[in-house]
Amino acid sequence: MRRRFRSPRFQALEGRRLLAASLHNAEAPADVNRDGSVTQIDALWVVNYLSRQSTHGKSGLAAEGASLEGSGAAPPVAAAPDVNGDLNVSAIDALMVINHLARDLEAELPPPPPIDFDAIAKAPGVGTTFTAGFNLNESGGSENLLAANEVETLLSRASMATASDDAIIAIVDRSGRILGVRVEDGVSPAVTSDAETLAFAIDGAVAKARTAAFFSSNAAPLTSRTVRFISQSTVTQREVESSPTDADPAYRGPGFVAPIGVGGHFPPEVDYTPQVDLFAIEHQSRDSRRHAGADGTKGTADDFFLNTRFNADPAFIPEAAETFFTTWPESYGEQSGTSTTSVARGIGTLPGGVPLYKAVPGASKPSESINLVGGIGVFFPGDDGFATFEQGFQHTDDNGGVTQSEKQRTNAAKVLEAEAAAVIAAAGGGMVGPNAFVRNLNEFNRQLPELEQFVLPTGRIDLVGITLEIYGPTPDRSFRQPGIDRVIHEARKVGTGIDSGVNVAVLPDATTLLDGNPVPEGWLVAPHDSPNGELTAAEVQQMIETGIAEAERTRAAIRLDIDNGFRPGATTRMVLAVSDTDGELLGLYRMPDATVFSIDVSVAKSRNTAYYADPDDLVEADRVDFNGDGLRDDSAISMSLKDDSGDTFPLGTALTSRSFRFLVEPRFPTGIKLSGGINDGLTNDPLVSLCDAKPTLCVEVGPQSGLRLPGIDPLTAENLDSQQPLDFQVYASAGHPSTVMFDAFIASRNFRDPGDANVQIAGGGGNQPLANQNGVVFFPGSTAIYVDQRSRLAGGLGVSGDGVDQDDVVTSAGQIGFSPLQSTRVDRFTIGGVRVPFQKFNRNPFGT
Structure with missing residues (x-):
């Protein structure tokens, strides 16, 4: 309880x-x-x-x-x-x-035994023509990966890095598998006395650690702070102050580890600026071997188990990729067996998640001198595990009518302490990179267990001219030094402490420490014919290989040229996926050192666009309803910017994940400022949405944004009543208009698609319509794909890697010959007098 x-x-x-x-x-x-x-x-x-x-x-x-x-x-x-x-x-x-x-x-029902790959014959060409492998350092030996004894040392270093003793610390490898967890002695008994609550709180630290491991590469360290800076998601109080397994429906929800706020501007909190890259990234990486059934709730009778991640056909998985496809980003409770119906908390975007790198002795060049091996996350759970404690959240009503800024919540005292502990723990061998960004951390390392092989790379990464936050916040009048100096300042202020707490079991057999695994690259799923006959293996291979060629000449947004002094100019490393209209994964390729989050994202993008363009499958509630009257009137379709009567799009319109983002943003069109009175007089009534209460003003909010739903203040993203959050079903309902809120509350679904009856669980397990679903992505890099002179929908192409505009560039190459006709693209139409974007390209995307 x-x-x-x-x-x-x-x-x-x-x-x-x-x-x-x-x-x-x-x-x-x-x-x-x-x-x-x-x-x-x-x-x-x-x-x-x-x-x-x-x-x-x-x-x-x-x-x-x-x-x-x-x-x-x-x-x-x-x-x-x-x-x-x-x-x-x-x-x-x-x-x-x-x-x-x-x-x-x-x-009580145990999962089926792990799939026996040896009993399944590989398709022709798998492992020969279509191969997977590991990078040079990973192939060189286990010394370049995380070892269990190093996991224990990292946990001790993080515990000792600051004097507080009420943190939870988690270590994951690059695939996101939990290798070790420390629960410090001062963690509240309200957390530690209940297995379910403890598992939920541990997932707060795991979410941060996975963010750092998934988004970093051997060419750029990205932290959970960085990912928040470049996502600017709308994160509501109702999403954060919740748990996936809470028995109280008013507090059941995703439990995101993110600062509460409206977001939607870049730079953050600057009026009249556009959105940035990774909107709603917090929702990703919540897929599990145990998949919720049609009721959307894990732990009920309609659950089912997958044999391979993404339900990939094992006959087309090369041997080197088999371990990866039996490794899901499970919740701590699921992996440890302590709370088997828990749901992972996704991508954590509060600071405190830092990548882990090992120095590689004798490397021939700088780019081979470090190897990304995982991530560390430090989280302060408070009394209930919600991320509201760590960010010092105060509801506007409890704060004298003043709304805290995102900056205040992102840089609350406990958040900065969590970040300091993670940075110091990860940098046992110091920092590496340009001298201007490197700091001497010997004053801390002298007081902590030795871990010299672990180093922390640094540098400067700019996105559209804005320098990103990596370690610590952007300087301001309260602290004018660079972010890394703020981190060091916080560490000095808190002071070092003792090695506190215990390492808890990470497997059902009570194992507490694990070695890490590498993540394969190359052909993770070999190209093959669609079971429904829509696409051929040759077509899948063509799209992916054309995209790879384009990626190899496209300049990356979040990758540094390590061999050129940590400067910009490196080309992209992408993950590319093709699915058919049933969601069958027909081909998946990871370029060398591509970010791991991109595997999950590219697969979901390919499935999302295929579903949304299918007029026979698209559920009515997933269609756009601009004026919020509950009707999707096909007579109210417009193609003119001078006509603001457009309310929806025709069935069969091709949207992309860039389009999806535009429709769920907190402002419509993006970059505007909401009217000050939009929240006046709103009542906390589960039956009254923003459009019910303010029909003329609600159109300033994205038509599929969660801010249109009952119980949420559209100006603050806080609950309308801080003491009375609305029921889970208000936000998990299959009928409300917000695709992004449904995705938050019901993990790993492809919008509200009920699935296709002919879909089977790969590797044996019978029919399961939902098996080919792993969530929705709300940022660019995808398209629906067509055959027969681009006249017939056949599936979707998803691309993810080093920047979302770059994703669109690579997608546009891969889709040549398969793209939708202009007559069916979303940017042919307008809603409310606004044209929704399809794809967008950098002015000069190529070269170094």
Whole structure:
């Protein structure tokens, strides 16, 4: 049972009954009749209680020894029908008992054994023509990867780096597998006393560590701070102050590890500036071997298990890539076995996630002198594991009517301490890079366990002329020195501490420390014919190889030329994926040292665009409804910038992930400033959206943005009522207009696509319509693809790597001969007088 540390909440009593606090079983909430076990009878207690109250108008539970009709059970001395502890009884309480039973039932079912690749014959050319391998350093030996003893030293260094003892520290390898976790002694008992809460809190540190491991490369260190700087996602309080397994529907949600705020400007918080690259990146890397079924909830009876990541056909996976395809970015609870229905918290974008590099002795050139081996994440969980504690979140109503800035939340004291601990832990051998960016960290390393082979590269990375934050914040009037000096300043201020806490098990067999694995490159999935006959292997190979050629001459946005003094000018390294209209992954290629997050992203992009362009598959709720009236009127379609009556797009219109981003941004069109009165008088009513309350002003918000939904302040992204967040179903509903909020609350779905009946679980497992889904991506680098003179939809192409504009450049090359006709592209039409973008290219994308 998660303990809550918040003020009492008050609700209208429509359809509910106000109860005394004693009618909640704090020890076992689902045990309504307090008989020591949870059965269907407990759900019946709630249902019959509601029936009696409705019939007799009683205000209390008749518990004076009367029998429970239809159950055959005698009532206890004091039954507890208030399952969620909200001082009310409603049908939700009965549903929570049912879900509890379903989770227990599913948890008892062990996953099928790992796939036996040796028993599956490889397709012709797999492993010969279409091969995968590892980089030079990884092929050179395990000494260039993370070893278990080094994981333990890193955990100790991070614990000792600052005097606080209330942090959780996680280490992952480059594939995101959890190698070690330290829970310090001062972590709240409210967290450590409950396995589910502890698993959720650990995932906060894991999310940060994975961000650093997934987004960095051997040519650029990107931290969780950097990723927030270049994403500027709209992150609501409702998304952050939540947990995927919380029994209370008002606090069930994704639990993102990100600063709360509207975002949508670059540079951050500068009015009238456009969006930046990685919008909603927090949603990525939440796929799991245990995939939720149609109800969207892990741990219920319709869950299913995949044999390979992305449901890739094992016959087309080269041997070197087999381990990767049986490694998912699992939640800590799932990997350790302590909370097997937990959902990973995605990409963490609060600072405190730092990449881990090992120096390679005897390298022939600078670019081969370091090897990225993983990431470290430091997270302060507070009393409930929400990221609101670490960022010092205060609701506007509790802060004298003043809204905290994103900068304040991103640079709160605990956030800066987490970042300092991670930086110092990772730099056992100091920093490497241009002298202007390197700092001497010997004052810390002398006090910490030795780890000289681990170094921390640095340098300067600019995006559209803006210098990105890597270590520490951009200088300002309060601290005029570079960000790395702010990190060192914070470390000195807090001071070093002792080696605190214990390493917890990371596997069900109680193993606490693991060696790391490399990530393969090359053909991860060999090109092959679509099972539905839409695409041939030759066509898949053509698209991917044409894209690779373009990537090799395209200048990267987030990659440095290490051999040229850590300067800009390196060319891109991309991941390219092709899927058919059923989501079958027909080809996947990772260029050398391409970012690992790009594997998940490119696959999802290819599936997203194929689904959205399919007029037979597109679900009505996923279509654009610009004016928010609940109708998608095909008669209200416009192709003119002078006509603002356009409300939606025709079925079959081809959108890209750039289009998806434009539609979910907090302002429409991007870069405008919302009217000051847009949030005046809004009520915290689950049935009243922004467009219901403010029909003329809501069109300033992206038509598929979560800010249009009930319960959220469109100017702050905070809950309208800080003490009364709205129910999970308000945001997870299959009917509301926000594609981005549905994706946040229901992980690993392709919009609301119910899937195709003929989809099978690769490697054996029968039919499963949702098997070919792994989430939605809301930033550029994709297109729907067509055959038969570009007249028939056949699938999608997804590209991800070193910059989203670069992704579009590479996509545009790969799509030659397969792109949608201009007559079907989204930029032929307008909604609200605005043309939604399809693709965009840099003025001079090539060369060094």
